[in-house]
Amino acid sequence: xxxxxxxxxxxxxxxxxxxxxxxxxxxxxxxxxxxxxxxxxxxxxxxxxxxxxxxxxxxxxxxxxxxxxxxxxxxxxxxxxxxxxxxxxxxxxxxxxxxxxxxxxxxxxxxxxxxxxxxxxxxxxxxxxxxxxxxxxxxxxxxxxxxxxxxxxxxxxxxxxxxx
Amino acid sequence: xxxxxxxxxxxxxxxxxxxxxxxxxxxxxxxxxxxxxxxxxxxxxxxxxxxxxxxxxxxxxxxxxxxxxxxxxxxxxxxxxxxxxxxxxxxxxxxxxxxxxxxxxxxxxxxxxxxxxxxxxxxxxxxxxxxxxxxxxxxxxxxxxxxxxx
Numbered sequence: 103x104x105x106x107x108x109x110x111x112x113x114x115x116x117x118x119x120x121x122x123x124x125x126x127x128x129x130x131x132x133x134x135x136x137x138x139x140x141x142x143x144x145x146x147x148x149x150x151x152x153x154x155x156x157x158x159x160x161x162x163x164x165x166x167x168x169x170x171x172x173x174x175x176x177x178x179x180x181x182x183x184x185x186x187x188x189x190x191x192x193x194x195x196x197x198x199x200x201x202x203x204x205x206x207x208x209x210x211x212x213x214x215x216x217x218x219x220x221x222x223x224x225x226x227x228x229x230x231x232x233x234x235x236x237x238x239x240x241x242x243x244x245x246x247x248x249x250x251x252x253x254x255x256x257x258x259x260x261x262x263x264x265x266x
Numbered sequence: 267x268x269x270x271x272x273x274x275x276x277x278x279x280x281x282x283x284x285x286x287x288x289x290x291x292x293x294x295x296x297x298x299x300x301x302x303x304x305x306x307x308x309x310x311x312x313x314x315x316x317x318x319x320x321x322x323x324x325x326x327x328x329x330x331x332x333x334x335x336x337x338x339x340x341x342x343x344x345x346x347x348x349x350x351x352x353x354x355x356x357x358x359x360x361x362x363x364x365x366x367x368x369x370x371x372x373x374x375x376x377x378x379x380x381x382x383x384x385x386x387x388x389x390x391x392x393x394x395x396x397x398x399x400x401x402x403x404x405x406x407x408x409x410x411x412x413x414x415x416x
């Protein structure tokens with residue numbers, strides 16, 4: 103497969119050795135991955151919840167402060183996820199659950215970009231209690247649904263392929 | 267103990283141990299529920315600790331309905347997972363710590379909201395909030411580590 107040279111390279115790095123030889127590295131990375139996930143999901147619940155109108159009396163402008171929180175949390179998820187990949191690259195990359203998860207994250211990224219470029223400015227002028235435009239609500243709903251499926255894919259990865 | 271063995275050997279225990287997709291489905295429900303409850307807990311405590319001060323705390327109310335929904339998903343999926351080997355889990359330190367942390371964290375969440383509503387001094391609100399957040403984090407960490415500390 104096209105990713106095989108990448109997997110071979112990952113296995114040749116010193117960090118692969120760290121992930122394999124130090125037995126508590128994997129559980130540590132998993133725990134950090136979970137903590138990053140709840141921070142990311144919490145930030146999304148605030149922003150998307152406000153746009154969807156679930157918590158429409160939250161100040162929209164202040165809710166947007168959770169966007170950088172989501173981005174930092176995502177970076178942590180990404181880095182800790184990269185650590186898992188170093189540990190067992192061939193099994194992860196060949197795993198359909200992992201491939202789906204990565205594809206969904208890419209779509210969620212495009213969706214977030216669409217939100218930022220297309221809706222963000224207009225939303226800032228919303229008064230407290232005012233409903234967001236329908237278009238923005240669709241983006242927010244897609245975001246929550248995608249992340250739920252990303253969590254699901256992540257959790258069933260061990261059952262859809264050989265990776266642990 | 268008899269009750270635990272009865273529960274473990276009953277239909278729920280059998281389902282979670284033997285159905286091919288039963289275990290992963292219940293497991294991912296538990297992860298989605300966790301993200302929901304913890305997401306709201308994290309966001310609200312960040313606000314109480316001084317982040318995004320323009321957000322009105324009472325306006326978070328509907329997110330708590332979402333958090334309770336997540337909590338019930340986790341209670342049910344947790345009880346099903348527990349049936350897998352309940353008589354072993356109860357003696358596992360990480361499990362005991364997890365349940366304790368969640369009970370304490372849940373109670374403290376009530377206290378945090380109570381302190382905000384009663385307009386208690388900021389340092390009391392923040393102290394309760396930080397202990398509450400720590401309890402929930404301990405709940406997540408010990409939950410994850412249960413798989414390794416068996």
